[in-house]
Each structure stands twice: as structure tokens, then as C-alpha cells.
Amino acid sequence: MSEVTQLIHHYLRHNKKFPHMLCAGCGHGILLGSLIRSVHNAGLSKDEVVVISGIGCSGRLAVYVDFNTIHTTHGRALTFATGIKMANPELVVIVLMGDGDALSIGGNHLIHAARRNIGVNAIILNNEIYGMTGGQCSSTTPQDCFSMTTPFGQLEKSFDIVDMALASGANFVARTTAFHAQLTDEVIGQALANPGFNLIEFFSPCHTQYGRKNKYKNAIAMYQDLKSKTMDVDKYKALEESKREGVMPIGVFLKRDDPALETRYAGVRAKLQEAKQKKAEAAKAAQAKPAKAKEPKPDKGAKGKETKQDKGDKA
Amino acid sequence: MAATKKGLTTVAIYPDWCKGCGLCAAFCPKKVFEMDPVAGKARVVNEEECVNCGFCELHCPDFAIVLSPKNTDTDSSNNPTAKAKP
Ligand SMILES: Cc1ncc(C[n+]2csc(CCOP(=O)(O)OP(=O)(O)O)c2C)c(N)n1
Ligand code: SF4
Ligand code: SF4
Ligand code: SF4
Ligand SMILES: [Mg+2]
Numbered sequence: 045m046s047e048v049t050q051l052i053h054h055y056l057r058h059n060k061k062f063p064h065m066l067c068a069g070c071g072h073g074i075l076l077g078s079l080i081r082s083v084h085n086a087g088l089s090k091d092e093v094v095v096i097s098g099i100g101c102s103g104r105l106a107v108y109v110d111f112n113t114i115h116t117t118h119g120r121a122l123t124f125a126t127g128i129k130m131a132n133p134e135l136v137v138i139v140l141m142g143d144g145d146a147l148s149i150g151g152n153h154l155i156h157a158a159r160r161n162i163g164v165n166a167i168i169l170n171n172e173i174y175g176m177t178g179g180q181c182s183s184t185t186p187q188d189c190f191s192m193t194t195p196f197g198q199l200e201k202s203f204d205i206v207d208m209a210l211a212s213g214a215n216f217v218a219r220t221t222a223f224h225a226q227l228t229d230e231v232i233g234q235a236l237a238n239p240g241f242n243l244i245e246f247f248s249p250c251h252t253q254y255g256r257k258n259k260y261k262n263a264i265a266m267y268q269d270l271k272s273k274t275m276d277v278d279k280y281k282a283l284e285e286s287k288r289e290g291v292m293p294i295g296v297f298l299k300r301d302d303p304a305l306e307t308r309y310a311g312v313r314a315k316l317q318e319a320k321q322k323k324a325e326a327a328k329a330a331q332a333k334p335a336k337a338k339e340p341k342p343d344k345g346a347k348g349k350e351t352k353q354d355k356g357d358k359a
Numbered sequence: 360m361a362a363t364k365k366g367l368t369t370v371a372i373y374p375d376w377c378k379g380c381g382l383c384a385a386f387c388p389k390k391v392f393e394m395d396p397v398a399g400k401a402r403v404v405n406e407e408e409c410v411n412c413g414f415c416e417l418h419c420p421d422f423a424i425v426l427s428p429k430n431t432d433t434d435s436s437n438n439p440t441a442k443a444k445p
Contacts, residue, residue: 048417048426073421264385267385
């Protein structure tokens with residue numbers, strides 16, 4: 045255990061201001077630690093990893109880690125990630141998004157990234173609120189809960205991120221929480237080793253903007269809540285429907301290894317290249333054979349033109 | 360994570376990085392920490408009781424806790440936090 049914190053310091057950018065800007069007890073900090081440990085355990089070098097984030101408290105995490113990082117725009121982290129992975133499939137791409145980031149403004153990018161099965165590891169830091177901008181409700185704020193913009197309780201239903209990812213076609217889907225750092229390390233590790241679009245929902249207490257409006261005395265009470273209401277997904281599935289109320293399943297919901305978009309793309313490229321090469325070889329062979337059918341045209345000089353004509357004759 | 364015997368672990372808090380959230384004190388199974396109400400930070404009060412379960416180090420959101428085995432080199436030159444400071 046002794047190396048854990050030292051290890052984290054090794055991956056932090058010490059020219060940034062520490063302690064980091066997150067509030068006391070903010071779950072985002074725990075995810076940052078988990079991410080670093082998981083990358084380290086996967087044996088990846090700093091240069092092989094790209095961390096891409098959107099805007100929000102969650103988006104700030106990319107600033108603190110010494111990988112290739114891009115702090116992009118609100119809701120669009122996945123678009124940058126898609127481009128990077130397609131351009132250089134060797135890179136391990138990790139996307140950090142808030143719930144507002146990933147599901148409100150960026151909701152369409154999320155479902156399409158999952159459908160495309162682009163080889164990206166997306167982590168959604170779900171604090172059920174817009175943390176950075178002052179506590180407006182998000183599309184994951186639970187019904188009847190309070191926020192700055194829902195002073196009488198949220199009227200709308202919230203998204204279930206796991207269900208959404210499963211329905212959209214992701215390869216790997218997991219849920220974990222800030223109270224479960226070991227599980228978080230484990231699922232990030234599994235995602236990093238899995239091809240295609242891997243999605244992890246990470247429940248992250250935000251007492252500042254969410255907890256204090258929803259009867260949590262302090263951040264600790266929110267962690268206590270995560271501790272008591274969570275259950276391993278396999279146990280959860282064995283529960284009777286009637287006993288599931290208020291229980292939050294955590295763990296790995298889906299894991300499959302369908303080939304990623306960039307792999308399929310590489311396959312098509314290879315096929316086309318092969319066809320092109322075959323064609324070129326055939327043309328070469330045809331050229332090598334003396335053309336018997338026609339007398340070569342009276343010399344006009346340009347060799348290239350002759351070749352073209354040859355081809356035309358064959359076609 | 361393996362060691363579970365008492366008295367084998369040093370528990371250190373870097374007060375500069377601790378934000379006083381209280382998670383370590385609330386969840387340590389052995390009550391190793393106490394919150395200092397004046398400083399608004401955690402402090403180690405029961406180091407001998409620590410069973411090296413690792414919870415505090417993994418869950419401190421500010422990387423302010425370091426667990427290390429006793430009687431090893433805890434020299435500050437080995438300590439990246441100390442190095443990081445100007
Ligand atoms: C295009 C655009 N729209 C709106 C904003 C304002 N904005 C910044 S962060 C944010 C929401 C943050 O919530 P979330 O994504 O859940 O992240 P958190 O802070 O909770 O981690 C919003 C609406 C913006 N920066 N850019
Ligand atoms: S406002 Fe919420 S999400 Fe943002 S740093 Fe504070 S606790 Fe974390
Ligand atoms: S968990 Fe970390 S930041 Fe919170 S009180 Fe303990 S040492 Fe301080
Ligand atoms: S390792 Fe476990 S027992 Fe030791 S101080 Fe941390 S939480 Fe307490
Ligand atoms: Mg949020």
C-alpha cells in the first residue's frame with residue numbers, strides 16, 4: 045500500500061496548484077486517483093495515454109495529470125476523442141465527462157460513440173448536478189430531488205446511464221462509485237484492456253451543489269449513502285423485483301469484445317490497399333507481355349500514353 | 360493491502376493538501392484519525408491501531424494520506440510530495 049500516494053504524485057503535474065481546485069470531499073478527486081493507478085497497473089507509459097475532458101469540475105481533472113491531455117469544450121470531448129483514435133489507433137484514449145457534459149449537451153455524441161463502437165474509454169463522473177456552474181439540475185438529477193433550478197423538486201425523470209449505454213451498443217458497461225475505489229480501479233483496468241467503446245459511470249458526491257440541497261448533512265453522509273444503497277450487480281439481478289427499490293447495482297453490466305470502429309476501418313483500408321496492389325501488379329504483367337493484338341501506334345513519343353491505351357484496350 | 364497486523368504501518372497526513380473533508384476519520388475501521396476542529400484538518404491519533412486496510416489512502420480525494428510500512432526509509436528525499444513543493 046505504501047507506494048500508492050507516491051505513485052499518484054509521480055503522475056501529477058506539479059507545476060499546477062495543489063491541493064487541486066475541487067471542494068473538500070468531492071468524489072472527482074477519488075476518480076483521479078483511481079485513473080492514475082489503473083493506467084499505471086496497465087503498464088502504459090504516460091505518452092501512450094490521452095486524457096480528454098469536457099468542461100465542468102470533472103473537466104478540470106485533465107489539467108492535473110501528466111499524460112497527453114486536452115481540456116476541450118462542454119459536451120464535445122467524445123468528438124475530439126473519436127478523431128484522435130481514428131487518426132492514431134495506437135493511443136489509449138480516456139474521456140472524462142460530467143453528467144451534464146456527457147448526457148445533456150453531449151448526449152447525442154455519447155449514444156453515437158457507443159453505437160459506432162469507437163475504441164474509447166469514457167468515464168462519466170455523475171454527481172447528478174451541474175457542479176461548476178452553480179448547481180442547476182442535469183438530466184441525471186433524480187426525480188423529486190432539489191437543485192438550484194428545481195426548488196420544488198425535479199419534475200422530470202432522470203437518465204439511467206448504464207441502461208442508455210447498453211441500449212446504444214457499447215462494448216463494456218460498468219457502474220462504480222467514489223466509495224468503491226478498489227472496484228473503480230478494477231473496472232477502469234478492465235476497460236483499458238477491452239476493445240471498442242467502454243463506458244464507466246462513476247457516482248461522485250458533490251455536497252457543495254447537490255448534497256446540501258438534498259438533506260445530506262455533509263459529504264460524509266453522501267458516501268455513507270453510497271455505501272448502504274449499493275449492491276453487486278449479480279446479487280442485484282438475483283433479487284426479487286419488489287426488493288430492488290432504492291438499491292443501486294454496481295459492477296460490470298456488460299463485457300464483449302466486438303471489433304472497434306478503428307479496427308474495422310483498418311480492415312477496409314487493408315482490403316482496398318490489397319485490391320489496388322493486385323490491380324497494379326496485373327497492369328504491370330500486361331505491360332510486360334508484348335501487345336500482339338494491335339500494332340503499336342506510330343511513335344508519338346510519350347510512353348505513359350501508350351500504357352494508358354493498353355489499359356483501355358484491356359478494359 | 361496484504362498486511363493486517365496492527366502496529367506495522369506509518370500513517371502520515373500532509374496538512375498542506377488535506378482539506379478536512381473528514382472521510383478518513385469517518386470510515387477508518389480502527390479510528391486512527393481525528394478531525395482537528397481548529398485547523399480544520401485530519402490528524403493521526405491512533406497510528407498503532409492501523410491494520411493497513413488501505414481505505415484512507417485510496418479514498419482521500421486530495422492524496423493527502425500516505426501509508427508506509429514501519430522501519431523502512433521514510434526519508435523525505437523519497438517523498439515526492441516534499442519534492443513537489445517549491
Ligand atoms: C457550450 C457551453 N454551454 C454551457 C457552458 C456552461 N457550463 C460549464 S460547465 C457546465 C455544466 C457542468 O456540469 P457537469 O458536466 O455535470 O460537470 P460537473 O461540474 O458537475 O463535474 C455548463 C453548463 C459551457 N461552458 N459551454
Ligand atoms: S462543486 Fe461539486 S463537483 Fe464541483 S468541485 Fe465542488 S463538490 Fe466537486
Ligand atoms: S480524507 Fe484526506 S482530505 Fe479528507 S480529512 Fe482525511 S486527509 Fe484530509
Ligand atoms: S489503512 Fe485502514 S486502518 Fe489504517 S488508517 Fe487507513 S483506514 Fe485506518
Ligand atoms: Mg455534474
